[in-house]
Amino acid sequence: MAIDPSYAGRTYPPTDPYEVGVEKIREFAAALGDDNPAYRDRTAAAALGHPDVIAPPTFPFVLTFQASRRMIEDPDLGIDYSRVVHGEQKFAHTRPVRAGDALTVTVTLETVRSAGGHDMITSRSDVATVEGEHVATAWSTLVVRGDG
Amino acid sequence: MAPVYDDIEVGHELPPQTFTIRRADLVRYAGASGDFNVIHWNQRVATSVGLPDVIAHGMLTMALAARVVTDWAVDPGRVREYGVRFTRPVPVPDDDQGALLEVTGKVAAKLDDGTVRVDLVATHAGAKVLGRAQAVVALG
Numbered sequence: 001m002a003i004d005p006s007y008a009g010r011t012y013p014p015t016d017p018y019e020v021g022v023e024k025i026r027e028f029a030a031a032l033g034d035d036n037p038a039y040r041d042r043t044a045a046a047a048l049g050h051p052d053v054i055a056p057p058t059f060p061f062v063l064t065f066q067a068s069r070r071m072i073e074d075p076d077l078g079i080d081y082s083r084v085v086h087g088e089q090k091f092a093h094t095r096p097v098r099a100g101d102a103l104t105v106t107v108t109l110e111t112v113r114s115a116g117g118h119d120m121i122t123s124r125s126d127v128a129t130v131e132g133e134h135v136a137t138a139w140s141t142l143v144v145r146g147d148g
Numbered sequence: 149m150a151p152v153y154d155d156i157e158v159g160h161e162l163p164p165q166t167f168t169i170r171r172a173d174l175v176r177y178a179g180a181s182g183d184f185n186v187i188h189w190n191q192r193v194a195t196s197v198g199l200p201d202v203i204a205h206g207m208l209t210m211a212l213a214a215r216v217v218t219d220w221a222v223d224p225g226r227v228r229e230y231g232v233r234f235t236r237p238v239p240v241p242d243d244d245q246g247a248l249l250e251v252t253g254k255v256a257a258k259l260d261d262g263t264v265r266v267d268l269v270a271t272h273a274g275a276k277v278l279g280r281a282q283a284v285v286a287l288g
Binding site for chain 1: 167173176177179180181182183197206207208210211212214215218219222223224225227228229230231232233234283
């Protein structure tokens with residue numbers, strides 16, 4: 001069933017703060033097989049001008065993926081998650097996420113469109129510190145495959 | 149040596165990289181990212197929904213492709229924007245060889261604010277798996 005495009009613009013309440021830990025960043029980088037010292041070593045990160053170890057550019061997805069559940073599980077939208085595939089992803093960074101950040105995510109449903117029997121939903125997730133500093137924005141386009 | 153804006157021309161090719169993705173890497177990425185979708189680790193379910201095999205997380209493919217940019221930039225914090233379209237899945241067989249992901253990148257544009265746009269090409273088995281893969285990087 002097609003998703004009502006009039007829900008575009010709907011914003012969900014900010015998430016509880018996510019506290020970014022150095023070991024989580026190291027675990028994430030290790031899962032990518034990435035030994036960049038900026039992800040592991042405070043001294044190396046400091047030499048690049050960062051106050052603490054930084055996270056890889058796609059790390060915010062860890063937070064935004066969780067936050068987007070508010071939209072995916074919104075009963076008004078009626079998304080069948082078993083039919084969802086990830087179509088597009090984009091990040092814009094004001095600065096890298098770093099250890100010690102306490103981040104909240106605010107998800108907004110930006111656009112809903114239909115094409116070829118599928119619904120395409122683009123959400124924007126704004127990631128900011130609890131102090132209100134913008135860190136990154138992520139856009140995800142989910143494709144909800146139609147019947148047949 | 150980090151690249152310097154004034155020294156980089158449009159068409160500059162970044163060092164290419166090849167990544168091997170094995171089943172164990174999918175399990176590790178699932179745990180680290182929190183994305184436990186079964187199509188990334190359960191072959192029975194993956195094939196039942198019409199996939200050729202367990203497939204890699206699109207976000208893992210995206211993250212690996214970014215390495216070409218972040219290794220070149222030296223400081224990964226210089227990546228200002230990064231976006232991709234997921235155009236084709238990367239099936240990951242249940243063997244020791246895994247799936248190969250080949251990534252190339254080149255500078256497609258120099259922007260006025262000291263940044264460059266890098267266009268990436270990520271292929272598996274000779275076919276592109278990411279579309280419109282572009283990163284904007286601030287250079288010193």
